[in-house]
Amino acid sequence: MLKLIAAVCLRFGVTSMTRSPQIQGMMLCIRGTTLVLAAALLQLSCGSSQNEPTVIRFWGLGNEGEMVRPLIPEFERANPGIRVIVQQLPWTAAHEKLLTAFAGESTPDVSQLGNTWLAEFSVLNALEPLDRFVRQSRIVQLDDYFDGVLKMNRIDSSLFGIPWYVDTRVIYYRRDLLQKAGYTEPPATWQEMLRLCEIMQRKAREEGRKQYPFFLPTNEWIPAIVLGAQSGGDFLRDDNTRGNFSGPKFRKAFSLLASFYEKEYSPSGQQLITNMYNSFSDGLITMYISGPWNIGEFGRRIAPKLQNEWMTAPVPSMDTAYPGASLPLGTSLVVFRQSRHKEAAWKLIEFLASREQSIALYRITGNLPPRKSAWEDSSLAHNPYVRAFYRQMQRLEPLPQVPEWEQIVIKLQLYVEYIATGTLTVEEALGRFDREVDQMLAKRRWLVERRKQP
The missing domain is CATH 3.40.190.10 (Periplasmic binding protein-like II)
Incomplete structure (x- = not known):
């Protein structure tokens, strides 16, 4: 930096042999050049950070934590400013891991959550209410969800999860x-x-x-x-x-x-x-x-x-x-309140909860979609073994x-x-x-x- 400043000053005829007025000029030159360089470096720094993608962490539980990975590249292509890091948790350890992460303020941005766990994490004030996101969404349409499934995601009139798949019996x-x-x-x-x-x-x-x-x-x-x-x-x-x-x-x-x-x-x-x-x-x-x-x-x-x-x-x-x-058992997608990238986290939920991705998840895992419109797809409509599940989902009783x-x-x-x-x-x-x-x-x-x- 000093070498660069000296070179600039020499370019304008300022040397160490210059008398007092010239010295003052040199000091002004140095100050001005320093400000110019600082501004340039700041601009370069800001430009660099603006080009870096927003990184969000997604925790998937059990088999879904592995099977969701093939779906992520399509999301990243559609959202080039967002990068998703997927971490798989075994079901046997997931509940404790999530509680530990909350206590240590290291929760992921987005997570899959068993819908019988929603009440516990909402009481802890760990989850971000999603109502404001849903109101602005053209993808997540609440009237497209089976009623009993959606009720499991509402606590005290606030929506804390978006149904991802249904495990009715x-x-x-x-x-x-x-x-x-x-x-x-x-x-x-x-x-x-x-x-x-x-x-x-x-x-x-x-x-x-x-x-x-x-x-x-x-x-x-x-x-x-x-x-x-x-x-x-x-x-x-x-x-x-x-x-x-x-x-x-x-x-x-x-x-x-x-x-x-x-x-x-x-x-x-x-x-x-x-x-x-x-x-x-x-x-x-x-x-x-x-x-x-x-x-x-x-x-x-x-x-x-x-x-x-x-x-x-x-x-x-x-x-x-x-x-x-x-x-109406199954899992939901949630945003943790500690996330610093809630808007990006919601975009991932919108993507995974879309009709198209609900069908894609079913084809990969066999998990049943919570959206009524997804059941019009031939992979579900023509499968005799899932017809009973579709009929059953018309009558689901929410749990406390x-x-x-x-x-x-x-x-x-x-x-x-x-x-x-x-x-x-x-x-x-x-x-x-x-x-x-x-x-x-x-x-x-x-x-x-x-x-x-x-």
């Missing part, structure tokens, strides 16, 4: 075994389902075979909550601060679940079914509630000779309306939006096992369970009661 069944019992598809009501199970079990015994017509694993909370969602009662009461599982409506649903174990229509212990796919192929089990990922698994793991003998159907109903309600929900349903599995094995009666199990839920919700109850104080 339907019935997988053996068509050939149902036909032997005189049915072409699973019944529309649970009472008729019990009659079908009785017929199938009687025929199996006459043939000297062991059969569990409807496999309801005791280490899964989904069947119990599906029945509870159909009962018309609320899982929680008093502003979601206390358990309501021992109330008459959920007790009726839980009693129905218990009857499948009492009559041995479903095994009461996990050790009896060591491999569900083999048991399904062997005819040991005939029906099973599961999600869309099992379409691919059944295609790979069910015996080849039976590939035309299995199908999917919506879940039965506890009333006359068919199908019965199922659950409380941070403790995951903890509650995991504990529920223990009480499902208690009633399946006869360790507790339905009334005993639900009474104890409600007391445990009340303990889980103690902090929430304190906060709600405090807000009500004048």
Whole structure:
């Protein structure tokens, strides 16, 4: 720098031998030249930073964290000023990793989030409300989403997530075994389902075979909550601060679940079914509630000779309306409040949530789109195995939006096992369970009661 200044001054005839007025001129020259050079360097620096792309981080969970990578180049081509860094997190570690990142102020800009986690992260004030972005968007049209799925993304009237894919549950069944019992598809009501199970079990015994017509694993909370969602009662009461599982409506649903174990229509212990796919192929089990990922698994793991003998159907109903309600599970795309690039983060969400990319994700992963318009695509419209899912998504019942929900349903599995094995009666199990839920919700109850104080 000094050499450059000296050269400039020499160019204008200023030397160290110059007398006082000339020295003053030299100093002015130096100052002026320094300002010119500083301005030039600043301009170069600004120009350099303006040319650098905005880098946003996206965390994908499980298989999607890997499968989303082929979609990103198209986004970057359409948005040359944005670069996306994708990090894959295993589902088993994702929840803890996200909480740790929030505590350490190192959250990503955009993340995939299980929609039952939204309440927890919104309470932490970790998520950016998306309403203002949606109002200006021509891509994310909320009326194009299945209603039950969208409701899972709203908390206290604010939208915190954009649905990415849906993991609702339907019935997988053996068509050939149902036909032997005189049915072409699973019944529309649970009472008729019990009659079908009785017929199938009687025929199996006459043939000297062991059969569990409807496999309801005791280490899964989904069947119990599906029945509870159909009962018309609320899982929680008093502003979601206390358990309501021992109330008459959920007790009726839980009693129905218990009857499948009492009559041995479903095994009461996990050790009896060591491999569900083999048991399904062997005819040991005939029906099973599961999600869309099992379409691919059944295609790979069910015996080849039976590939035309299995199908999917919506879940039965506890009333006359068919199908019965199922659950709007799945994942959503969120922007973390700590992001310094929220506008760029929203552009990525818009891209991934578009109709076209919803279809692309389905073709890559088998994950079902939450947008109604995506189901018009031939890859979905002509697939017989996903038709039941489309019909099921017309009737989804949102779950309570409380941070403790995951903890509650995991504990529920223990009480499902208690009633399946006869360790507790339905009334005993639900009474104890409600007391445990009340303990889980103690902090929430304190906060709600405090807000009500004048």
